[in-house]
Amino acid sequence: MDFSLTDEQSMLVDSVARFIDNDYDFETRQKVTQSDQGFSTNVWRTFAELGWTAMPLPEEDGGLGGGPVELMLLMQHFGRGLVVEPYLANVVLAGGILRRSADAAQKTRWLSPLIAGELQATLAFTEPQSRFNIADIATTATADGKNFVLDGHKSLVLNGASADLLLIPARTSGTQQDQDGISIFAIGGDTTGVERQAYPTVDGHRAAEIRLRSVRVNNDSLLGTAGTGFAALQDTIDDATFAISAEAMGILRALHEKTVDYAKNRIQFGVPIGTFQALQHRMVDTLMGCEQCQSLLYWAAMRAKLGGSDAQSAVSALKYQIGTSGRQIAREAVQIHGGMGVTWELDIAHLFKRFTAIETLFGNADFHLDRYVQLAGQAPRDVDYQRLK
Amino acid sequence: MNLPADTAPLFCIGIAERVILHQLGVASCTTVPVLVSGCGWRFLCTATWIVILRRLRPERTAGHVNRLPEGRLMNVTLTDEEIAFRDEVRTFFQEDFPAELREKLAAGIDLSRDDMVRWQKILFRQGWAAVNWPVEYGGTGWSAVQKYIFANEIAEANAPDMIPFGVKMVAPIIYTFGNDAQKQRFLPDILESNVWWCQGYSEPGAGSDLASLKTRADRHGDQYVVNGTKTWTTLGHYADWIFCLVRTSSDVARRQEGISFLLIDMSTPGVSVKPIITIEGDREVNEVHFDDVRVPIENLVGEEGKGWTYGKVLLQHERTNIAGVARSKYRLRRLREKSSQSLRGATPLLDDRNFARKLATVEIELRALEYTELRTLAAVAVGKAPGPESSILKIKGTEIQQELDALFVEAAGYYALPYVPEQYAMDFVEDQRIGSGSETRTSLRYFNNRKASIYGGSNEIQKNIVAKHVLGL
Numbered sequence: 001m002d003f004s005l006t007d008e009q010s011m012l013v014d015s016v017a018r019f020i021d022n023d024y025d026f027e028t029r030q031k032v033t034q035s036d037q038g039f040s041t042n043v044w045r046t047f048a049e050l051g052w053t054a055m056p057l058p059e060e061d062g063g064l065g066g067g068p069v070e071l072m073l074l075m076q077h078f079g080r081g082l083v084v085e086p087y088l089a090n091v092v093l094a095g096g097i098l099r100r101s102a103d104a105a106q107k108t109r110w111l112s113p114l115i116a117g118e119l120q121a122t123l124a125f126t127e128p129q130s131r132f133n134i135a136d137i138a139t140t141a142t143a144d145g146k147n148f149v150l151d152g153h154k155s156l157v158l159n160g161a162s163a164d165l166l167l168i169p170a171r172t173s174g175t176q177q178d179q180d181g182i183s184i185f186a187i188g189g190d191t192t193g194v195e196r197q198a199y200p201t202v203d204g205h206r207a208a209e210i211r212l213r214s215v216r217v218n219n220d221s222l223l224g225t226a227g228t229g230f231a232a233l234q235d236t237i238d239d240a241t242f243a244i245s246a247e248a249m250g251i252l253r254a255l256h257e258k259t260v261d262y263a264k265n266r267i268q269f270g271v272p273i274g275t276f277q278a279l280q281h282r283m284v285d286t287l288m289g290c291e292q293c294q295s296l297l298y299w300a301a302m303r304a305k306l307g308g309s310d311a312q313s314a315v316s317a318l319k320y321q322i323g324t325s326g327r328q329i330a331r332e333a334v335q336i337h338g339g340m341g342v343t344w345e346l347d348i349a350h351l352f353k354r355f356t357a358i359e360t361l362f363g364n365a366d367f368h369l370d371r372y373v374q375l376a377g378q379a380p381r382d383v384d385y386q387r388l389k
Numbered sequence: 390m391n392l393p394a395d396t397a398p399l400f401c402i403g404i405a406e407r408v409i410l411h412q413l414g415v416a417s418c419t420t421v422p423v424l425v426s427g428c429g430w431r432f433l434c435t436a437t438w439i440v441i442l443r444r445l446r447p448e449r450t451a452g453h454v455n456r457l458p459e460g461r462l463m464n465v466t467l468t469d470e471e472i473a474f475r476d477e478v479r480t481f482f483q484e485d486f487p488a489e490l491r492e493k494l495a496a497g498i499d500l501s502r503d504d505m506v507r508w509q510k511i512l513f514r515q516g517w518a519a520v521n522w523p524v525e526y527g528g529t530g531w532s533a534v535q536k537y538i539f540a541n542e543i544a545e546a547n548a549p550d551m552i553p554f555g556v557k558m559v560a561p562i563i564y565t566f567g568n569d570a571q572k573q574r575f576l577p578d579i580l581e582s583n584v585w586w587c588q589g590y591s592e593p594g595a596g597s598d599l600a601s602l603k604t605r606a607d608r609h610g611d612q613y614v615v616n617g618t619k620t621w622t623t624l625g626h627y628a629d630w631i632f633c634l635v636r637t638s639s640d641v642a643r644r645q646e647g648i649s650f651l652l653i654d655m656s657t658p659g660v661s662v663k664p665i666i667t668i669e670g671d672r673e674v675n676e677v678h679f680d681d682v683r684v685p686i687e688n689l690v691g692e693e694g695k696g697w698t699y700g701k702v703l704l705q706h707e708r709t710n711i712a713g714v715a716r717s718k719y720r721l722r723r724l725r726e727k728s729s730q731s732l733r734g735a736t737p738l739l740d741d742r743n744f745a746r747k748l749a750t751v752e753i754e755l756r757a758l759e760y761t762e763l764r765t766l767a768a769v770a771v772g773k774a775p776g777p778e779s780s781i782l783k784i785k786g787t788e789i790q791q792e793l794d795a796l797f798v799e800a801a802g803y804y805a806l807p808y809v810p811e812q813y814a815m816d817f818v819e820d821q822r823i824g825s826g827s828e829t830r831t832s833l834r835y836f837n838n839r840k841a842s843i844y845g846g847s848n849e850i851q852k853n854i855v856a857k858h859v860l861g862l
Contacts, residue, residue: 003767260860280856281849287860288781295760296753317753372753373745376725 003298013073015050020081026347029082037162038206039085048117053091061099061107062115068304072246072297079250082350084204089159090114092243094121096236097167101184101223110165110186121165124154124210125237132363134237135179135230139212141170148222150185150215160208161198163189169233172226184229185221203357204350238315241362242300248322248358249297251351255333256286258348262337279336286332289325296321313375316368323365330355475538482546485511494547497813497827502627509551509582518580519556526564527580533766544715555579555586559632562650562699566691589619589633589677590700597850600644600697604679606635606651613651615682625662625675628655634696650696652688669833670810712786714759720793721752728800732825738800751792758785777858780851787841787848794835804828
């Protein structure tokens with residue numbers, strides 16, 4: 001039983017913690033969110049140089065073969081630093097699909113430059129009607145000789161405006177919510193018929209509505225076999241759910257700690273407000289919330305290593321807990337900061353907003369509790385050392 | 390950091406590459422100032438961790454999942470020795486926990502004093518009565534992992550834990566603060582369950598505000614004369630001895646001073662025990678009155694006036710044992726099993742979406758708490774003391790226990806309502822039973838266990854402790 005880090009993991013933590021502390025202060029971040037692109041190309045280059053863009057991808061694909069633990073460590077610090085660079089869209093989503101579905105030539109063409117930080121990419125995982133059902137895909141890809149013609153509307157495509165490469169799940173057969181019949185296409189962002197409507201999101205990130213109007217692509221744009229894209233899509237979304245939960249953990253820890261700090265220093269009625277029991281107990285509640293989330297994050301990381309329905313179940317348990325405890329932690333942070341908590345000036349508000357976005361991303365607490373319930377019917381989940389053995 | 394010889398050149402190349410990269414033209418690279426500002430070696434390490442990771446990563450083997458090659462983090466798998474230990478413990482509970490007691494518990498019948506002593510003596514003969522004691526006094530010397538396994542197995546066997554007052558509560562005070570004569574006199578009888586202990590802390594006027602306690606122990610020659618009332622004395626009607634916090638001096642700057650830790654023989658003239666009937670209708674706790682009770686001064690543990698400090702240590706022990714994760718896991722599994730079966734031809738309760746979601750919510754909280762406890766244990770294993778954060782375990786653990794109690798009541802439906810405690814007596818005629826199994830007990834358990842968030846320092850007191858000692862407020 002050991003919760004300590006390996007030397008390599010400690011070095012990764014040192015590296016990312018130092019980057020956030022020294023090179024990514026809140027003012028810098030705020031400036032970046034105001035820029036045209038919405039993220040810093042220099043920062044992105046640094047991510048690639050430090051190996052972070054390669055980190056969770058397999059060694060045989062030019063990655064570093066880091067596991068969920070490494071991804072978790074990175075994302076927690078990205079969370080506390082409110083990093084807006086499109087790590088999730090590029091590495092976790094696009095990288096996740098490419099590594100699972102692309103053939104060798106496609107990997108060389110797209111995954112290698114992605115890892116090198118030279119290609120911006122994303123996965124269009126939702127449509128206006130889908131909510132959290134990733135199988136609900138109305139976008140169609142119709143075979144036409146050696147080509148496919150894509151038509152549809154992808155919503156909230158993260159990094160959608162900057163992406164050189166769009167990974168588009170489209171239906172080649174089946175009805176709208178079938179898991180079978182989903183195919184994934186890799187298409188250039190500037191392909192004829194791709195209309196992108198870019199916008200900022202409430203958390204300072206960028207996204208786009210993407211409309212595909214008779215977009216004609218060659219069949220070497222198809223990843224894997226037609227109609228079998230769902231498994232890769234689901235595994236990738238599970239990875240992404242885990243990753244943003246880790247990011248949320250970093251945010252929640254920051255919110256909790258900043259709040260305790262504020263309560264120690266803010267004087268009202270001649271005393272620090274942290275001496276009031278009405279506030280103390282609430283900050284203890286948020287501490288407990290943080291610890292419970294952290295524990296599930298560790299558990300989910302371990303389960304992610306093992307894969308299977310246990311891993312899915314763990315990710316859903318984690319996202320549920322993040323969604324419920326996290327909401328309480330985030331709201332208390334704003335409340336205890338008083339008027340300052342609702343100003344644009346303070347990082348508290350921006351941590352709150354990013355957390356709010358994460359609450360929705362890849363399914364909210366209700367969605368994941370239902371998914372957990374469904375999966376729970378399948379197997380008794382004990383911390384079962386026997387199975388692990 | 391020990392690098393295998395063959396990776397050293399690569400390591401150096403890695404450093405060189407990065408340094409060159411940064412010195413050439415990548416002037417805007419935000420990490421350059423770090424390098425310049427004297428944290429250089431750290432930066433070099435991190436920049437080259439890519440290379441190191443490539444070289445040092447142990448080979449992955451498909452399907453080999455008992456190790457997490459990426460790191461030690463979250464390694465809660467067991468070694469072969471630990472698996473063997475688990476099997477030994479499991480077999481013991483299967484074979485040595487008396488069938489008669491097992492059946493009583495399964496039927497919802499309370500164990501008698503004799504039953505409990507009988508079982509505790511079996512644990513003693515196995516050498517497992519005092520899991521946490523130092524080996525020199527008869528403890529096990531087990532690792533944190535072994536203790537975790539033991540707790541899980543005893544819960545899975547639905548076998549009772551040791552009654553805590555002797556082995557878990559007074560004994561640590563005696564072996565930590567007592568003198569040799571006291572250790573020799575008291576510890577062996579605690580270990581063998583020859584003597585039943587109870588706790589004398591709370592008083593009618595001193596609950597959460599324990600330091601306001603008024604029971605006096607006045608020194609007269611080589612005796613203390615004790616007067617006062619202790620309350621909420623769990624199983625005090627079974628007890629041979631009581632350990633008490635008593636006031637030996639009122640002339641103190643702080644109320645926490647002048648309190649002493651005194652051991653009192655319950656058979657001493659002037660000690661009387663009166664039952665308190667609790668919400669579910671049973672006698673579990675008592676009021677203990679002391680009327681000019683003469684106690685020899687050799688029954689004082691440690692220094693006079695230092696009892697508060699000792700008592701606080703004890704409370705911390707109590708809190709670490711209070712989460713009850715393993716028991717809750719067992720109960721939750723039982724509840725899942727019960728509610729997934731059809732009862733009286735009805736649709737299984739687990740098919741009800743609301744119930745299933747509530748059950749899932751508790752399960753997730755419990756899983757989280759289990760890992761929170763494991764993280765605490767892991768910290769203890771590397772030499773850190775369980776500190777005030779154990780308060781978190783108490784709060785969350787009791788919240789989960791009480792939530793489970795409530796779900797059992799919900800599962801029983803209308804059969805939670807009949808108040809028929811007599812059907813949980815030995816001589817009850819089975820075909821007269823109302824409700825299935827122990828359905829009618831669920832509400833009694835729910836009522837009784839409202840105590841969980843109150844005892845051991847109420848959950849609000851625990852929050853005060855965490856606010857002060859963990860958050861520094």
